[in-house]
Amino acid sequence: MLTVKALHIIFVVSWFAGLFYLPRIFVNHAMVKDKATQDRLALMERKLYGFVTPIGLIAVSLGLYLWFGYGFAGGWLHVKTTLVVFLIAYHLYCGKLMRDFAAGRNTHSHVWYRVFNEVPVLILLVVVFLTVLKPF
Numbered sequence: 001m002l003t004v005k006a007l008h009i010i011f012v013v014s015w016f017a018g019l020f021y022l023p024r025i026f027v028n029h030a031m032v033k034d035k036a037t038q039d040r041l042a043l044m045e046r047k048l049y050g051f052v053t054p055i056g057l058i059a060v061s062l063g064l065y066l067w068f069g070y071g072f073a074g075g076w077l078h079v080k081t082t083l084v085v086f087l088i089a090y091h092l093y094c095g096k097l098m099r100d101f102a103a104g105r106n107t108h109s110h111v112w113y114r115v116f117n118e119v120p121v122l123i124l125l126v127v128v129f130l131t132v133l134k135p136f
């Protein structure tokens with residue numbers, strides 16, 4: 001079980017590296033005007049999204065394996081999983097924003113993306129405290 005949990009944490013950390021960095025690229029993309037830089041940022045976004053999506057999938061699968069494979073229970077797990085569903089929606093929305101940028105359809109400012117970038121930070125804080133402290 002500890003090996004599965006260690007792998008779970010490793011993939012969670014890697015997933016969050018992408019969830020923190022991708023919106024940061026969006027902040028820069030929303031500020032640049034020249035086509036060459038926009039194309040380079042679009043390529044970075046596509047590669048990062050393609051890399052971090054399977055990692056997120058593995059992180060969640062290992063979490064579900066811990067839950068159902070080792071009989072964990074408690075309100076903390078239900079709240080945690082609800083927040084993770086929100087995190088998956090955030091991830092998929094980043095995919096939509098990435099495609100909007102690639103098609104020249106972005107409508108959000110760099111300020112909007114700076115705020116958007118903080119959402120995974122808040123989720124990480126709550127999920128880690130929930131999982132370690134198991135308050136209910």
Ligand code: HEM
Pocket residue numbers: 005008009012059060062063064066067072081084087123124127128131132
């Ligand atoms: C549906 C998705 C997920 C499920 C079902 C899940 C489930 C679990 C379970 C059952 C454990 C073992 C708890 C223990 O040993 O005390 C665990 C550990 C952990 N999970 Fe998840 N997890 C999921 C996603 C995540 C995400 C997205 C994060 C980070 C934001 C996360 C962070 C952690 C951490 C830090 C631990 C280690 C806690 C400890 O050792 O006390 N998990 N997870």
